[in-house]
Amino acid sequence: MRRLFVTGLVVGLLGALFLGLAVFFSARTLPSFAELKATQTAQTIVVRARDGTEIVELGPSYGKWIPHQDIPQVMKDAMISVEDRRYQSHFGIDPIGLARALYVAVTDDSRVSATSTITQQLARNLFLNSNRTFDRKMREAVLAMALESKFTKEEILELYLNKVYFGGGAYGIDSASRKFFSHPATELSTAEAAIIAGLVKAPSRYSPTADTAAAVDRAQVVLRLMKEQGRIPQSATIDPEAVKLKEQSGENSVRYFTDWALPQLDILLPETYEPIEVWTTIDIGMQRAAETAITRNAPDGAQGALVSLDRDGAVLAMIGGTDYVETNYNRATSALRQPGSSWKLFVYLAALEAGYRPEDRVVDTPVTIDGWQPRNSGGGYSGEMDLRSAFAYSKNTVAAQLGNEVGFGTVASMARRFGISTPVSTYPSMVLGSSETRLIDMTRAFAAVSAGGNSVEPYGIVKVVTASGETIYQHERKAGVRLVPDYVAAGITDLLQSAVTNGTGGAAQIGRPVAGKTGTTSSNKDGYFVGFSSGVTTGVWMGRDDNRAVSGLQGGRAPAAAFAAFMRYAVKDRPVEQFNTELDLPEWQLEEEDPFSLGEGDDYYYIDEEGNMIRPDRPGTGETMPNPGEGDVMDRVPDGGNDDAPAAASDDFLDRAIGGQPGQPRPRPTPIPTVRAQPPRGQDQGGQSGTGPG
Structure with missing residues (x-):
């Protein structure tokens, strides 16, 4: 126990030393606050149709930068309540939240829930991608602690609220406020702030222009958390449904296509923030x-x-x-x-x-x-x-x-x-x-x-x-x-x-x-x-x-x-095309037409109930022909038989085909010429009767 304690202590000290050095050097290499303000982390995408026509331009809209002192307090409170309730007390990562998430995962036998703090989210948005890997999470944690060591809580929150993505191309609370409510972020009400704060988790799902009911439900969650954390009075009556949304200009139906196609760029392209043009297959006229x-x-x-x-x-x-x-x-x-x-x-x-x-x-x-x-x-x-x-x-x-x-x-x-x-x-x-x-x-x-x-x-x-x-x-x-x-x-x-x-x-x-x-x-x-x-x-x-x-x-x-x-x-500009409906059948389906296929007078057989081939030209002898594959009988079958052909039809199908009752013994079939192996489905392809399923 003593050795274990000493070993654990040494490993812990070395880990803390390594983490401290990583945070120290990361903080030294971080850009200044002014540089981070000027950094754009999203790219402009011009989408073109197959003929080169521009059909839509997608890209960031940052609105006006709102200094920390001008951001409405209800906006700060709403965001902290729903995204990071211990924002003011942690050092970039939230040990309590992390421990709670791990406990829930272990006791509920489920995945670890999201535990990213506002500072971690900012680090990811500024410097990293969204890959769910352990390496990325570790780098995110180090960068978050570096941000906390270099900037004040007010500066970090200012950067976050002016840079986080709210959907529809809107980056930052001012752009989101103008897009959804037609006024600057400095005029946000509590209900509007709750709607905007609720968008961070899933901008497309909770967008008030896409699904008003979902946006309102999410805003109610934000308001409940604000009351639980004492950021607004318990008695406050706030109705997000009463919020007046900005009327959206008509967006044509091509957005259904771009919403489907553009996410594929994450797989098709290397990581880049450079403006790009995406040439698509869409035909504007069609x-x-x-x-x-x-x-x-x-x-x-x-x-x-x-x-x-x-x-x-x-x-x-x-x-x-x-x-x-x-x-x-x-x-x-x-x-x-x-x-x-x-x-x-x-x-x-x-x-x-x-x-x-x-x-x-x-x-x-x-x-x-x-x-x-x-x-x-x-x-x-x-x-x-x-x-x-x-x-x-x-x-x-x-x-x-x-x-x-x-x-x-x-x-x-x-x-x-x-x-x-x-x-x-x-x-x-x-x-x-x-x-x-x-x-x-x-x-x-x-x-x-x-x-x-x-x-x-x-x-x-x-x-x-x-x-x-x-x-x-x-x-x-x-x-x-x-x-x-x-x-x-x-x-x-x-x-x-x-x-x-x-x-x-x-x-x-x-x-x-x-x-x-x-x-x-x-x-x-x-x-x-x-x-x-x-x-x-x-x-x-x-x-x-x-x-x-x-x-x-x-x-x-x-x-x-x-x-x-x-x-x-x-198809108005395309030539008329006739369909190919000619059946070039494989050998096992072809009908034989050579004289041999018609058979000779004494060349008859039938199959008894046990599957034996019987020669009726030798009555009373009890002589049988071996089953296919058990001797030279297959030599009597002309080319066209195929061992790889699909299995013959079921007994019930044959019963229906010849008018019998399923499950009842079938009468002895009429002898037919030996012309070839039986085709799939049990139908006589040589001209004898054999209807499909009844």
Whole structure:
């Protein structure tokens, strides 16, 4: 114990000595107060469209520098109350607050909560980045103690209040006061000071121009803390809701796009504060057309969103809502909503990959899967039809049967393969779009189909240039990854085109080939349309933020109409492109047409209930043929069989296909010519009957 005590004492003294030296040398190298006042820690960003047009300039607005003695006391008190209650007593770091945070983390088994003091925040804003690393936190603590040793509390608070970021490009309390309340910071009321102080934690989330209710709720928290700490009387009645906000000038919808694209600069660029120009993929004309299409077609009380991608993934237009000033929440990239029947894209992709063809026969009939009974939109059933018609008319029962046959996990995997990043359910109802996803992800998936089954990665930034003309970032196009074979991409394109030409997506026609799919969720809460034409893929969503039903909202109505209105403009200068719907099938799906494939008179067999091949030309002998792969029987099968082909259809599927009852013994099948290995799904590709799922 003695040795342990001495060792701990020595280590502690050495640590204190090292820390003291670090603080001493840091304090000596710190800029003067005047130099720190003149330092700007934010950069001006000019955002340009794809044609070079300036669409917005984002950058710092510092307002007028307010000396410590002129800053309203309520502003100082509000900031100290919510950000650093022991500001006047600590030495740059708050040991009590740190110990309390560690205790809460240990007892609650959670992350350590934020413990940065005002001085630490100032050190980070002036000298460091926001990386959450131990090294950065240690440097921040040393610099905070250095600031405390060199400057007075009043000077530190003056620097902080004139430099901290409050959102919307406003740095410092004077800029924030003018932006939100139309007057200088020297005239701030207690309620206004509480609103401004509440912004530091999350400027975009609590901005009064973006979400007034959130800003008021946060201000109430600040006022409660001020009362608890005795900075305002307990009896004081202060109502932040009564604060009169400055009317914001109309900001066009392109801010939805810049809010999505510009944060990516933190990953794409080296750390720099130099003014930069960001060249983007956005097309000004298309953006205006998209805004008009959404505002004119969205039902009353509903929101709308749109994403449009070029064939390489470039974002041509993005609408995140009907009014950016009213709410800057981006429903195109952030909202999780059910896509409805547009999700059937993945169901039919999985079915096509498993061996289905657009002309295959299926049956629209009532079905029960694990107690779930899907119903069609109109309530009726159409009986036997081809796969193309079932998709065009969005038959839910057929999609359910296909999903059950190929496997719901297979459908989920297909969705993942095509870029769906949100959780995907594997319950039977998932085939009808019950899993919530983002509009940009669904649009990306359809864009991959438009690209012939190759992956597409959405991007919004083309290049970044500094004020000196140096290009510090240039987008490099990546080769797409093959997601499905060509014949699957051609097959699903065939189905998608039929959905617009003859099915539920008729309102999306624009006078040239269009492929797409509608989607409507239960009780008309969400309406979807996603499609493509001439290399442009566009997704449209409409619905309410509170998830309430919207009367008359269906994917084939308002969303499809908005899609058509936008796409007529988007493709007007592009050549008309016909879709590739020719199915270049793999060998295991091809029908043999050579004479040998027709078989000879004595060349017959059938498969008994135990899977043995029986030769009926030798009755009574009991002689059997070995199973495939167990001898030379496969030598009798012409080329075209493939061991790697997907598994044959399930017994239940075969029962339905031949009109039997699931679970009952099937009659002995009629002998058929030995022409080739059995294709997936159990269908006789040689001309014999074999309908799809019933």
